[in-house]
Amino acid sequence: MTSHFQPVAFAHASRLINHGPTVLVTSAHGARRNVMAAAWSMPVEFTPPRIAVVIDKNTFTRELVMASGAFGLCLPGAVLVDLTYAVGSASGRDGDKFARLGIDTRPGPVLGVPLVEAGCAAWLECRLIPERHTEDAYDTCFAEVVAAAADPRVFANGHWNFSDDHPALRTIHHLGAGNFVPAGGMLKARAL
Amino acid sequence: MTSHFQPVAFAHASRLINHGPTVLVTSAHGARRNVMAAAWSMPVEFTPPRIAVVIDKNTFTRELVMASGAFGLCLPGAVLVDLTYAVGSASGRDGDKFARLGIDTRPGPVLGVPLVEAGCAAWLECRLIPERHTEDAYDTCFAEVVAAAADPRVFANGHWNFSDDHPALRTIHHLGAGNFVPAGGMLKARAL
Numbered sequence: 001m002t003s004h005f006q007p008v009a010f011a012h013a014s015r016l017i018n019h020g021p022t023v024l025v026t027s028a029h030g031a032r033r034n035v036m037a038a039a040w041s042m043p044v045e046f047t048p049p050r051i052a053v054v055i056d057k058n059t060f061t062r063e064l065v066m067a068s069g070a071f072g073l074c075l076p077g078a079v080l081v082d083l084t085y086a087v088g089s090a091s092g093r094d095g096d097k098f099a100r101l102g103i104d105t106r107p108g109p110v111l112g113v114p115l116v117e118a119g120c121a122a123w124l125e126c127r128l129i130p131e132r133h134t135e136d137a138y139d140t141c142f143a144e145v146v147a148a149a150a151d152p153r154v155f156a157n158g159h160w161n162f163s164d165d166h167p168a169l170r171t172i173h174h175l176g177a178g179n180f181v182p183a184g185g186m187l188k189a190r191a192l
Numbered sequence: 193m194t195s196h197f198q199p200v201a202f203a204h205a206s207r208l209i210n211h212g213p214t215v216l217v218t219s220a221h222g223a224r225r226n227v228m229a230a231a232w233s234m235p236v237e238f239t240p241p242r243i244a245v246v247i248d249k250n251t252f253t254r255e256l257v258m259a260s261g262a263f264g265l266c267l268p269g270a271v272l273v274d275l276t277y278a279v280g281s282a283s284g285r286d287g288d289k290f291a292r293l294g295i296d297t298r299p300g301p302v303l304g305v306p307l308v309e310a311g312c313a314a315w316l317e318c319r320l321i322p323e324r325h326t327e328d329a330y331d332t333c334f335a336e337v338v339a340a341a342a343d344p345r346v347f348a349n350g351h352w353n354f355s356d357d358h359p360a361l362r363t364i365h366h367l368g369a370g371n372f373v374p375a376g377g378m379l380k381a382r383a384l
Contacts, residue, residue: 040235042231082384084381139236181211
């Protein structure tokens with residue numbers, strides 16, 4: 001499958017999660033791989049692009065991330081709301097969720113992390129920055145973004161554009177209990 | 193002014209920022225106080241409720257937070273989009289932004305942090321958990337939520353309800369450069 005995603009410049013990579021979307025955290029180590037949903041992530045730096053994400057220490061994803069030192073953050077569009085909730089509600093220890101749910105992946109260009117594009121708005125390939133204390137105390141994992149790409153229909157030239165044209169690619173934001181709000185209806189601040 | 197906000201139970205406090213809203217970070221130390229906007233925050237734990245927020249080490253807010261060990265996260269509604277961008281674009285070192293912009297506050301019930309309710313959907317009063325390394329390396333400040341409250345028109349019984357009835361109170365999510373998306377148009381995930 002040829003990718004229709006376009007690379008996102010490092011200076012714009014953190015902006016992909018600036019507005020708080022729920023993400024799919026993808027990971028692999030050896031022959032094992034996994035995908036989970038995470039509502040708790042944020043940028044911590046624009047340049048170099050760095051992010052933080054909460055990955056519970058009891059998850060299979062955490063095990064793979066600690067072993068591989070890498071993970072992906074893939075931003076599901078509204079079309080993937082059911083899939084996002086599904087991968088957040090089952091453990092990869094009980095079987096390969098990619099296979100069960102029919103999720104295609106491509107390898108990340110730098111670290112080979114499995115990345116999801118179909119139905120997603122963007123992805124970030126991330127290298128873990130080991131921080132044992134915050135990983136232990138807060139399940140908070142810091143990472144550097146080593147590659148990023150987005151669907152140019154909704155993110156181009158460093159800017160999101162959530163127009164009415166592509167509702168399926170609007171990022172989704174988890175309120176809890178399977179309820180999400182999609183990004184849309186842009187508001188432009190005026191100077192006071 | 194009598195508050196129309198209702199307390200939010202500790203078990204539900206982290207859910208207030210689960211969906212990635214932009215927040216106003218409020219702080220005070222002695223006679224000095226400040227308010228800034230922050231797009232980079234996330235929960236890190238439900239019970240006890242704990243959060244992380246990025247507060248640049250060069251900001252006046254950071255100085256007040258380190259001195260007082262406390263801050264507030266107030267969630268502006270869509271009605272405050274211009275004000276949110278304004279407080280994110282000027283430094284409190286150049287003058288009191290509350291006074292200049294006519295922002296009323298009430299003291300937090302536990303720590304006395306100045307909190308904004310008019311035009312906001314909710315607030316969290318937070319006690320800093322000192323973490324020198326992550327504060328220095330990533331400007332990331334961890335905190336425990338010691339009190340929380342919300343406007344019951346949009347958050348009640350532990351759940352957000354962004355119906356069409358109260359568009360002014362929809363949380364806002366910063367895309368960058370003064371462009372925000374409001375929370376709304378709820379999507380309910382179905383089991384796969």
